[in-house]
Amino acid sequence: MADHGLPLDRVWEVFRQEAQGDPMVHGGSVRAPDAELATHYAREFFGRRQESERLWVIPRDAILELDDPDLLKPPFDRSFKRPGGYVLKHKLEAARGRAGTPPARGSDEGVE
Amino acid sequence: MTVAPARSLGPTESAALAELLLTLADDEFILGFWDSEWTGIAPILEEDVAMSSISQDEIGHARAWYELLAQLTADDADRIAFGRAPDEYRHAALLNHARGDWAHTVARRLLYETADAVRLESLTGSSYAPVAELAAKMRREETYHLLHWNAWLRQLTAAGGEARDRLVAALALRWSDAQSIFAPLAGEGILRAGGILPEAMAALQKRWHERLGQWLSAAGLSLPGPATDPPQPSTAGRTGRTPDFAWLHSEFTLVARSEEGATW
Amino acid sequence: MSDSPSPVDPRAEAFYAHVGSGGKVEADHWMPDDYRAAILKFVEMHANSELMGVLPEREWILRAPTLQRKLSLTSKVQDEAGHAQLLYRVAEDLGKSREQMLQDLLAGKTKFHNVFHYPTRSWGDVGIIAWLVDAAAIVSQQALRDCSYAPYARTMKKICWEESVHIMHGRDVVLTLMNGTERQRALVQDALDRWWGPLMQMHGPPTDPARDRDLIWRIKSKGNEQLRQEFLSIYVPRITELGLRIPDPGLRYDEAAERWIYTEPDWDELRWVVSGHGPMSQQRLEFRRLHRAETQWVRDAVLGPVGAAA
Numbered sequence: 135m136a137d138h139g140l141p142l143d144r145v146w147e148v149f150r151q152e153a154q155g156d157p158m159v160h161g162g163s164v165r166a167p168d169a170e171l172a173t174h175y176a177r178e179f180f181g182r183r184q185e186s187e188r189l190w191v192i193p194r195d196a197i198l199e200l201d202d203p204d205l206l207k208p209p210f211d212r213s214f215k216r217p218g219g220y221v222l223k224h225k226l227e228a229a230r231g232r233a234g235t236p237p238a239r240g241s242d243e244g245v246e
Numbered sequence: 247m248t249v250a251p252a253r254s255l256g257p258t259e260s261a262a263l264a265e266l267l268l269t270l271a272d273d274e275f276i277l278g279f280w281d282s283e284w285t286g287i288a289p290i291l292e293e294d295v296a297m298s299s300i301s302q303d304e305i306g307h308a309r310a311w312y313e314l315l316a317q318l319t320a321d322d323a324d325r326i327a328f329g330r331a332p333d334e335y336r337h338a339a340l341l342n343h344a345r346g347d348w349a350h351t352v353a354r355r356l357l358y359e360t361a362d363a364v365r366l367e368s369l370t371g372s373s374y375a376p377v378a379e380l381a382a383k384m385r386r387e388e389t390y391h392l393l394h395w396n397a398w399l400r401q402l403t404a405a406g407g408e409a410r411d412r413l414v415a416a417l418a419l420r421w422s423d424a425q426s427i428f429a430p431l432a433g434e435g436i437l438r439a440g441g442i443l444p445e446a447m448a449a450l451q452k453r454w455h456e457r458l459g460q461w462l463s464a465a466g467l468s469l470p471g472p473a474t475d476p477p478q479p480s481t482a483g484r485t486g487r488t489p490d491f492a493w494l495h496s497e498f499t500l501v502a503r504s505e506e507g508a509t510w
Numbered sequence: 511m512s513d514s515p516s517p518v519d520p521r522a523e524a525f526y527a528h529v530g531s532g533g534k535v536e537a538d539h540w541m542p543d544d545y546r547a548a549i550l551k552f553v554e555m556h557a558n559s560e561l562m563g564v565l566p567e568r569e570w571i572l573r574a575p576t577l578q579r580k581l582s583l584t585s586k587v588q589d590e591a592g593h594a595q596l597l598y599r600v601a602e603d604l605g606k607s608r609e610q611m612l613q614d615l616l617a618g619k620t621k622f623h624n625v626f627h628y629p630t631r632s633w634g635d636v637g638i639i640a641w642l643v644d645a646a647a648i649v650s651q652q653a654l655r656d657c658s659y660a661p662y663a664r665t666m667k668k669i670c671w672e673e674s675v676h677i678m679h680g681r682d683v684v685l686t687l688m689n690g691t692e693r694q695r696a697l698v699q700d701a702l703d704r705w706w707g708p709l710m711q712m713h714g715p716p717t718d719p720a721r722d723r724d725l726i727w728r729i730k731s732k733g734n735e736q737l738r739q740e741f742l743s744i745y746v747p748r749i750t751e752l753g754l755r756i757p758d759p760g761l762r763y764d765e766a767a768e769r770w771i772y773t774e775p776d777w778d779e780l781r782w783v784v785s786g787h788g789p790m791s792q793q794r795l796e797f798r799r800l801h802r803a804e805t806q807w808v809r810d811a812v813l814g815p816v817g818a819a820a
Contacts, residue, residue, distance in 0.1 A: 145599075162668070163599055164292050165608075167812040170397045174390070175292040179592060182299050201538075282571050282580075285587050286564035287801040289808035291595040291608075298588035302581055309577045324576045348808045405811035412807070494572070501633045502575035508690050510575040510633070510683075 146172040147197060149190040150180045158190055221246055252376050255318075259440050262433025263374065264319055265336070266443065268326075269431065269484060270365075271311035272337035275327060276491075277358060278304030279498060280345045289348055296394060303387050310380055328502040332487055332495045339426035342488040349412035352402060355395045356417070357424040360461060363388060364454045365427070373441030396461060403465040414467065421471035425451065429483040529658040529727050536660050537603040545727055549659045550604045552729055557597035558615045558622040564590045565794045566630045567639060575633065582679045586640060589672050596668065600661045616799045618786050625708045627788025634697030637687060638705050640680025642745060646712050648673045649741045658728040688752050695753075702749070703757045710758075710772065711780040713737040742770040 145165055149158040161180045166172035169191075176191045200206065213219030222245050230237060255263060282301040288294035312323035340358060345351050366388065369381035402409040428451035437443035455473040462468060501510065522542040528535075535541060541549075567587050574580035598608050614620045625643050630636065651670050657663040687694040716735040717725070724730040732740075746763075749756060760773035786792065 162596060162665070164595075165290075165599075166292060167401060168397070170393070171292075171401075174296055174394055174397065177390075178292070178295045178299055179595070182295070199538075279572060282584050285571060285584060286561075286568045286591050287798075287805075288591075289805035290813070291591060291598065294591045295588055295595065298584060298591070302584050302588070305577060305580055305584070309581075312577070327577055328575065348805055401812045407811070408807050409811035497572040498574075500573045501570075504633075505691060505693055508694060509686055510579060510690075 144172075145194040146176065147192050147194050148176040148180050149192070150186040151188040152186065154187055156187070158188070161186075161189075163194065217244060218246065252374055255374075255440075258433070258436055259442070260318060262431070262436040263377075263442055264315060265432055266437060267311050267315040267318070267377075268336045269338075271308045271315060271326075272335050273341060273358075273362070273427070274304040274311065275308035276335070276337040276341040276494070277354075278302070278308060279494060280341065280343075281351065281355075283345050284351065300391055300394065303391070307384050307387070310384075314376055314380065324502075328499055332492055333485070335487075335491075335495070336484045338429065338484055339423040339486050340420055342423070342486065342491045343420070344490045344494075346416070347412065349402065349409070350416040350420075352395065352398045353413055353416035354420055354424075355391075356399055356461070357420060357458070358427065359388065359391050359395050360458045361424065361427045361450075361454045363392060364450050364457060368445050368450055369443075371444040373444075377442065399461065399465045403467060414470075417462075417467070417470040421469075426483050427451075428454070526727065532728065533658065534660040534663070535658055544723075546604060548723055548727065549662065549729055550601055550606060552724065553597055553601045553604070553659075553662055554606070554611055555621050555623070557594050557601055557611065558620055559626060560590050560594035560597060561615070562622040562626040562794060562798075564594070565797065566626060566628070566790075567636060569630060570633065570636045573633070579683070582682075583636065583640075586676045586679055589676065593669050593672070596665045600665055603661060612802065616795055616802065618795065621784050624711055624780055624783045624788065625705075626794070627783045627791045628704070628708055629790050631704070632697050632701065633683075634687060634694075634699075634701035635705070637680055637683035637698060638701040640676050641684050642680070642702075642705065642709055642749075643712070644673055644676045644680060645745055646709055646741050648677065649737050649744075650713065653730065653732040653737065656728070656731045684752070688754075699754055702754055706757050707775065707779075708783075709741075710738070710775045711777070713741070714780070715775075715777045739770055742772070746770070 145163050147163050148161045150161045151158055164172060164175040164179055166175050172191050173189075176189050180186050180189055226241070226245060278301045281297060281304070284294065285298045285301070286294065288297050308327070309323060312326050315321070315326060316323045338358075340354060343350075343354075346354075363385070366381045366385050370378050370385065372378040372381065399413075402413045428447040430447050431437065431443075434443065434447060438446060452473075455469065459469050459473070462470075519542070521540065522544075525535075525540070525542055525545065529545070535545075564587055567583065567590075571580070571584050571587060574583050598611060601611060602608055611620070615622070625639075630639065648670060651666050651673065654666040655663055655670065657666065684698055687698050714734040717733060719725050719733060722730075722733070725733060742761075746756065746761070758773050760771065762771050763769075764771050782788075783791065786795070
């Protein structure tokens with residue numbers, strides 16, 4: 135009766151979508167004897183109050199996890215990959231000063 | 247809950263419809279009560295929550311039928327649900343029995359849900375719009391019930407041994423009383439003539455035997471009892487009562503009757 | 511934490527500094543044994559309480575006097591069973607099997623909260639429990655949303671959201687009774703008279719923050735007394751505005767001290783009850799044992815051998 139030789143009772147992670155267009159977000163986990171009941175239980179725990187648009191149900195052991203800080207937060211500077219890594223304010227003020235112009239509308243947005 | 251405008255009915259048609267609605271409502275109400283007893287003590291915690299949802303669905307469906315009946319008879323849904331003597335209830339004999347063990351519960355659900363599915367499917371063709379509409383709405387919720395009990399049918403039969411034996415025994419035990427779901431109604435002729443009931447109960451019963459037979463054979467089981475053509479009439483019908491039901495009735499009316507006319 | 515000198519474990523030191531400054535811990539992070547044991551004990555007792563908490567109200571599901579009340583009450587009790595599942599899942603991921611936890615509960619080796627050791631006597635109890643017991647629980651649970659152990663903190667957020675509905679249901683029942691007949695109002699007052707004592711004990715005796723490991727390790731973020739004061743501040747006015755009488759003549763708000771003064775709860779009673787000597791403790795555990803035994807064949811059939819269960 136086991137699925138593909140795996141233990142009869144597995145942990146299934148459930149992801150849910152709060153509203154149309156939203157990303158799938160982890161809700162929690164259920165135990166179930168098989169995939170069919172896992173979907174029923176996912177519906178019960180994360181959808182019985184009509185609170186979800188959609189659910190994904192995945193056996194926990196199908197999830198590949200990455201949490202190595204060397205991969206996710208390596209030590210060398212990577213600020214060039216993020217908006218905060220570009221400091222433009224002083225250059226913009228200098229350029230306006232040289233041209234003698236007032237700030238264009240919206241031009242300062244996002245400038246640090 | 248808005249219901250489609252209904253064509254007007256004469257007194258005999260109205261009385262016949264009232265009887266039909268009472269059978270539909272009482273079936274859901276009593277089954278919902280028995281199975282709500284599993285809340286907190288089901289075999290698996292996750293299943294506890296699922297079973298409770300399914301029981302709540304039945305109470306919700308019962309409420310819808312009682313409300314329609316209340317409109318028809320100028321009464322109140324709670325009064326109808328809680329205010330009758332035991333012999334005034336019209337649920338099928340199958341529902342006279344306590345919930346029993348998990349196998350009995352699953353067996354009764356298998357028998358009832360498949361029968362109810364056939365019944366509701368037919369009622370979606372009713373000439374009385376509110377009935378057709380409610381039946382269609384309920385079928386959408388019942389899809390989940392059918393999937394769920396089929397999953398348990400597979401689980402218990404595939405497990406073999408004691409699990410399968412208990413299920414088979416429970417199905418056999420309740421087969422006869424299950425026929426009472428299709429017990430002929432007092433005003434069946436009138437309901438058929440007016441198209442409120444699109445098909446005779448006997449025809450629905452036959453279709454139920456076929457569908458249930460398919461489900462069970464897919465799980466390696468045969469029908470729990472003879473499926474004659476025409477089906478054997480039910481002896482217990484919808485009026486026989488049991489000590490189990492008398493107990494349930496005294497429980498669910500306990501608070502409601504403790505103070506006459508009070509609001510709860 | 512320990513009085514005797516022990517070799518300093520740098521890994522543990524770093525861990526405690528991390529949680530002490532608000533850092534979070536996930537299920538697969540390394541944890542000192544002390545912390546793991548403490549959080550597991552905390553979560554397990556909470557899970558046990560939700561499971562046992564089903565029983566006092568469950569009796570009334572069959573007796574609910576209207577279709578709407580039947581739905582609301584069944585739904586509420588269903589939620590408690592659901593919360594037990596959520597919490598046992600958290601505890602399972604800390605390394606203890608569900609089967610072992612249920613066995614320990616039923617053998618009296620682990621505990622559940624005091625309020626679930628008392629009987630329910632009427633529909634008035636149904637209202638008071640859903641309103642005030644759940645309210646007192648929510649006060650604790652809101653504080654636990656900041657727990658250092660992240661899986662538990664996340665579960666608390668979900669539980670708090672779900673519990674808010676229960677309080678509405680409870681308050682609806684109470685208000686309907688209070689607006690009803692003399693006898694119905696008497697049901698509520700009688701229930702309040704019996705439940706006030708356990709409610710005041712529910713958050714536990716005040717603890718010394720310097721020695722309370724649950725506070726130091728940020729498993730809890732608020733002390734017991736603070737939680738009780740919060741509960742009183744919100745709910746005493748809401749109770750008295752209905753014309754109900756709180757059965758503690760010593761209860762009053764001290765403006766100068768900015769705190770509620772009340773008759774000291776009987777902490778011996780709390781200890782006695784929680785260790786299994788409450789009026790319904792043994793009966794409820796026996797009820798659970800019976801039903802667990804009765805359904806064992808189902809678990810054996812569909813979940814495989816008990817030992818293999820996660």
